[in-house]
Amino acid sequence: MADVAAHLGVSRQLVSLVLGDRPGPSARTRERVLRAAEELGYRADTAAQLLRRARSRQLGVLFTMAHPMETDLVGALYAAAALQEYSVVLSALMATRTERRAIDDLVGLRCEALVLIGLSAQAPEDLARVASRVPVVEIGQRSGAVDTDSVRTDDAAGTRLAVDHLVSLGHRDIVHVDGGRSPGAPERRDGYLAAMRDHGLGERAEVLPGSYAEAAGARAADTLLARDRLPTAVVACNDQCARGLMATLVRAGRSVPGEVSVVGYDDSRVAGLPFLGLTSVRQDVGRMAELAVDAALARLDEGRTDSAHVVLAPTLTMRESTAPPCR
Structure with a gap:
């Protein structure tokens, strides 16, 4: 930021306001600062920004990478979180990486809430302990863990x-x-x-x-x-x-x-x-993602403490793999 300020002959505080997208500078000044930052190769240090914030505004997502639908859900969660000005941090389950380790990594990265996609290995009492630290939303299952939310299809x-x-x-x-x-x-x-x-x-x-x-x-x-x-x-x-x-x-x-x-x-x-x-x-993957993000934010931003469990109605998409039986 000091280099950008020196390049333009303005104060570092002004550059900080523009790069932090805070009010004050005019549209023309913002354009000049952003162009200079691009020319000088300036990139914001996201980790440093997170450390300075009281809140990270990050949602942790745990998934297995085993099924195409999980990939669809991850994409939908990115979109749903962005609409609420939250970012997504992914943590994948593998044969060499336990669910406990994957969850601990997300909590360690200051994720404010966790979204778990179709997981069944975590015992309800263990998941309840996680939920006592951060909000937990399950997609695709309802484990019965205390103080967790869930979104699934019937x-x-x-x-x-x-x-x-x-x-x-x-x-x-x-x-x-x-x-x-x-x-x-x-x-x-x-x-x-x-x-x-x-x-x-x-x-x-x-x-x-x-x-x-x-x-x-x-x-x-x-x-x-x-x-x-x-x-x-x-x-x-x-x-x-x-x-x-x-x-x-x-x-x-x-x-x-x-x-x-x-x-x-x-x-x-x-x-x-x-x-x-x-x-x-x-x-409905998009709707499931929206409801999961809404459930997490209801706890984080609105103070909801009771559990919410949403069950969506499925539909049938008909294609060429079905036909009347051969007589």
């Missing part, structure tokens, strides 16, 4: 939509590939089973073990291909699982949706790829 209603759609096309032999213990998976399984019962197809309901991974979908497809007769439709636990399932069926010479219709879950960017054209249950 996952049982989502798989009901998938079954209703397939039944409306004429399908009766509909299999579900389960997501195991992943966040939202038990609710998706329950929704599938309930919908099959409601349509009078309870005795035909079948749940194959799986996970939120392409490999799980491929294994489920191998199981089905080993049988004498394929089901006419499959509801996968998420889009990645559906992608693995479809790829394996097609490599085996089976037609999707000619022989087997497939429905995914999340409606991530993967689902809309031209070569996939996957019918999928849509979660």
